[in-house]
Amino acid sequence: MTGATAEKFIVEADFDDYVTLLKPRVMSLAVFTAAVAIVAAPGFVHPVIALASILFIAVGAGASGALNMWWDSDIDGIMRRTRNRPVPAGRVRREDAFALGAWLSGFSVVMLGLTANLLAAGLLAFSIFFYVVIYTVCLKRVTPQNIVIGGAAGALPPVIGWAVATEGIGTAAILMFLLIFIWTPPHFWALALFVKDDYADAGIPMLTVTHGNRTARWQILAYTALLVPVSLLLAFSEVGGPATLLAAVWLNASFLSAGLALVRRTDSQSNKDGWTAERRMFRISLVFLFALFAAVAADAVLRPILDGFLHWPHLV
Amino acid sequence: MPITRQHELHVRRSRRNLLLAGLLGGFVVLIFAITVVKLSSGQLMEAFDHVVRPSLLEGTNDG
Structure with missing residues (x-):
């Protein structure tokens, strides 16, 4: 047995590597929002x-994550944030990542x-297609609007959760869709502000790379402001109520103030304090959606x- | 002489196989639970076999 062969055996994939291929953190967002829609939907x-x-x-969300890691293994190997993923680290073969993603895609759609x-x-099926083909293959390396459309x-x-419960698509489901859709750009651009070099090294045209941080800071604020009417409308939709209204007011206030703090700063100020405001914006964005x-x-x-004692107005 | 010492690789493979077996077992239990729920909630579970039968005609399957 040669040294190289021995090395190959040593890095053979563990079960956890296959779990990592399914992007469990992204999966948790899909699970949580779908579960809330099922709970909140009528019926x-x-x-x-x-x-x-x-x-x-x-499983469907995880399958699209595996297909994303299959396609992006070359750039994942360049970026510090992603170079330890199973494919670029050599623990899982590209073909295996593709096979896992493709089979799980079919399996999840048929079973659902x-x-x-x-x-x-x-x-x-459409969401898997959109994430893999439209976002990963067509948009990610081509346009700074990649994450806006891919969102x-x-x-x-x-x-999907709403469709599970009602066999249809309601206004509240569209509002929940819009909420995540508009939330995605400020979430990822806040991240891009403090890992900008990673994206530039990999040749990914994130807004911070193509248009600079100043534009990205203003765009983050603009999308954050757009979240205000959508979340308030959600509070007065058929799934809304006092808890949603209170959360919307408090979360929008925190998110907007963090966005305003970003546009007031320059890159040299951020460099001095280790991009604390940008990191805070990223953390608040996570809290915003989950809360x-x-x-x-x-x-x-x-x-x-x-x-019994409160008549909540449902405007939409 | 029998080989008794296990390489780390075998431990890793064994763990992977056990977890996969657990997943498959869980899937079987899930399918069983879904079947019980679908049957007990009275949903139509008959496959279409190209023959007209009372349950396919509107208004005749309510007893």
Whole structure:
């Protein structure tokens, strides 16, 4: 046995490497938003059907993550943030990442169709297609609008969850879609501000690379401002309630103040303090989405109790 | 002489296989649970076999 062969055996993939291929953190966003949509949607879904549907949505999201890592293994190997992923680190072969992603895509769509309904399965298939083909293959290396358009794929899980519960698409589901869609650019551009060199080295045309940090800071603020009307409309939709309204007011205030802090700063100020405001903006963006969806879930739980003495206006 | 010492590679493979077996077992349990729920909630579970039967005609399958 040669030294090289021995080395190859030593880095053979562990189970955790295959889990990493499915991007568990991205998956958690899909699981959480889809679960909230199922809970908040009108009508009853049997807990077993709901759990199984959420599981298959998670598998579909994971499959698109594996296909993304298959296609992007070359640039993942260049960026510090991603170079330890299983494919660029040599623990999983590219072909294996593709096989896992392709098989799990088909499996998740078929199983969601059998468990829930064809609309939900079709939406899941579309979201996988959009993330892999439209975002990863067509947009990511071509335009600074990559994550703006590509954000649609990450915004679909609550619509899929709504379809699981209602076999249709409602106004509230569209508002939840818009919320994630508009939230995606400030979330990723805040990250791009403090890992800009990574994207530039890999040749990814993030807005910070193509138009500079000043433009990115203003664009972050613009999208953050757009979130205000959408989240307030969600609070007065059929899934809204006092918890959603309170969360929307508090979270938008924090998000907007963090956005305003970004446009008041220059790169030299950020360099001096280690990009603390940009990192804070990124952290607040994570809290924003999870807390707002948690508030929607809280309203769904509280609605039967509050309905007796509180008439909440549903404007949309 | 039997080989008794296990290489780290075998431990890793064994762990991977056990976890995969667990996943497959979990999947079987999940499919069983879905089947029980679908059957007990009275959903139509008959496949279409190209023959007209009462349950396919509107208004005749409510007993």
